[in-house]
Amino acid sequence: MAVVSRLARSTTFKISSLIPTIISRKFTSSSLTSETTLHSPSSWNDTSNNNGRNPLKLGKGRDVHWVFLGCPGVGKGTYATRLSKLLDVPHISTGDLVRDELASSGSLSPKIAEIVNSGKLLSDEIIVDLLSKRLEAGEAKGESGFILDGFPRTVRQAEILEGVIDIDLVVNLKLREEALLAKCLGRRICSQCGGNYNVACIDIKGDDESPGMYMAPLLPPAECASKLISRADDKEEVVRERLRIYDELTRPVEEFYCKRGKLLQFDLPGGIPESWPKLLHALNLDDHEDDQSAAA
Ligand SMILES: [Zn+2]
Numbered sequence: 320m321a322v323v324s325r326l327a328r329s330t331t332f333k334i335s336s337l338i339p340t341i342i343s344r345k346f347t348s349s350s351l352t353s354e355t356t357l358h359s360p361s362s363w364n365d366t367s368n369n370n371g372r373n374p375l376k377l378g379k380g381r382d383v384h385w386v387f388l389g390c391p392g393v394g395k396g397t398y399a400t401r402l403s404k405l406l407d408v409p410h411i412s413t414g415d416l417v418r419d420e421l422a423s424s425g426s427l428s429p430k431i432a433e434i435v436n437s438g439k440l441l442s443d444e445i446i447v448d449l450l451s452k453r454l455e456a457g458e459a460k461g462e463s464g465f466i467l468d469g470f471p472r473t474v475r476q477a478e479i480l481e482g483v484i485d486i487d488l489v490v491n492l493k494l495r496e497e498a499l500l501a502k503c504l505g506r507r508i509c510s511q512c513g514g515n516y517n518v519a520c521i522d523i524k525g526d527d528e529s530p531g532m533y534m535a536p537l538l539p540p541a542e543c544a545s546k547l548i549s550r551a552d553d554k555e556e557v558v559r560e561r562l563r564i565y566d567e568l569t570r571p572v573e574e575f576y577c578k579r580g581k582l583l584q585f586d587l588p589g590g591i592p593e594s595w596p597k598l599l600h601a602l603n604l605d606d607h608e609d610d611q612s613a614a615a
Pocket of ligand 1 (some may be wrong): 510513
């Protein structure tokens with residue numbers, strides 16, 4: 320904990336020496352071999368021709384140190400989960416880390432409980448500390464990487480993370496705002512079983528300027544259909560404000576990784592059936608898809 324409190328007062332981010340060395344040592348072996356192996360991020364941002372490709376080839380035994388960014392409602396957790404299964408690496412969300420620490424009464428849990436109960440936000444240092452512990456435990460178990468979901472959220476977190484571990488790819492999932500808004504407004508929860516559904520059927524007609532987009536609704540089974548409720552904050556003004564704040568907060572994070580040549584912008588072309596194969600293609604994982612379908 321002394322490390323964490325020192326970090327909190329630190330004004331610079333040369334902190335790798337303060338973080339347990341096992342993390343920085345063990346988890347840096349597999350980052351991109353050199354900057355020249357990466358195309359410029361702008362070449363990944365060509366949305367006219369589907370999506371650009373991550374030229375990185377995943378070899379056997381190569382670790383995956385990836386971050387998934389994307390605004391609320393974009394389906395980030397869904398894609399991160401699918402990829403983590405495909406690549407056999409854990410999908411780590413900081414929300415889960417906090418819940419797990421509290422549930423398991425870990426060493427940080429009294430402090431976290433106090434902060435959470437007083438309605439305050441956890442500091443970046445506590446979050447990174449939890450993450451370090453998680454990565455260290457994973458390394459001890461022989462995990463060959465991770466996919467981080469929704470972290471880092473700020474440049475400060477990105478800077479701290481950079482001192483702990485090399486991130487080799489940051490995938491920013493994006494969805495057209497009209498589709499995103501419709502998806503957020505279409506969210507429904509079953510008041511009885513808690514199941515999550517989406518009644519929005521997105522069918523945007525294409526024109527010369529932009530392609531069309533279709534996203535099927537995720538309709539509830541008959542027994543839930545009459546018990547659907549929506550979250551009080553899934554109202555248009557609130558959703559727009561949430562997206563605006565997200566954008567303001569994370570745009571600098573995108574720039575941070577863009578400057579380092581690690582950002583892959585991925586525009587979701589539709590729902591999972593359209594997006595998943597294109598995402599695999601953009602990540603140079605087509606072979607994995609073949610493996611998977613051959614095995615199925
Ligand atoms: Zn139900």
